[in-house]
Amino acid sequence: MVTDTTYPASNLTGRILNHANQHHYAVGAYNCYNNDGVVAVIRAAERKRSPAIIQLFPWTMHFQGSQFIRYVVNAAHAASIPIAVHLDHCIKPDDVDLALTLPFDSIMVDASALDDDANVRYCKAVVDRARAGNITIEAEMGRIEGGEDGLPTVDMGAIMTHPKSVEAFVPRTGVHFLAPSFGNIHGGYLAGGAENAWDLERLAAIGHLVSTTTPLALHGTYPVSDELFQKAIACGVRKINLNRTVRDDYSESVASNARSLELTQLKSQAVEVYARSIERMMDVLGSSQRY
Ligand SMILES: [Zn+2]
16 A cells, blocks of 8 residues: 555646646647557657646457566656656446556546446545545546547437536546546547537636646547637646547558558657657647647
């Protein structure tokens, strides 16, 4: 049992997001699936002097195993810039159990399929256990619809977060970061895009109530314009999940050169493309040149 009385202030994800809170910018949480993504985030962060969060799905814990998680954490923590490692959308209790044995800096507990009271009880129990490992917890309130890798696709209408219930949820659970549902969805937007789908007044109301102590996390960011990202940051969003936004050009580079380049050249070229996509977003989010 760690008896760190400074928790959660000593936690790396917390330090990164609290710095962003004090200086009114956001940090990208980049979903990585392999070593190329990890190298690209670290390279971009060091070149831009930008904090970053490397984000993995539970799929990675199973497909690549615990040793890969340890490698990612070691590589992130060895960087010359603060880079935290976060587990995104941890839905199954068994996955939470496994994740708490690994050196993640933070975990998103996705119990949004439960009703509100059960979500509160479940999140509080995980926060209580995570403290021992100096791991912080992000929770989802309401439901963020849509399919993402390994996430169920639900047909029911989106359930948005009620600002009033946020005020009770945060102290009852003790969660450190909050992912609100305000019309944001995973896996792409219908006609009119995120501009049409997002209820920014709701996001601002939630941010006004809790964001000074509980930084907000933004899910469902594909595609979103630079201007809309900046409006979300003005509402108190500090962690912005980025997946295909920074990965599509990398995938295109691999696909179009796979037959013509040696694997060493293919990887070098594609990782550089990936890093440049990430660097561009660091400028958009305002996280460049912060350290
Ligand atoms: Zn998400």
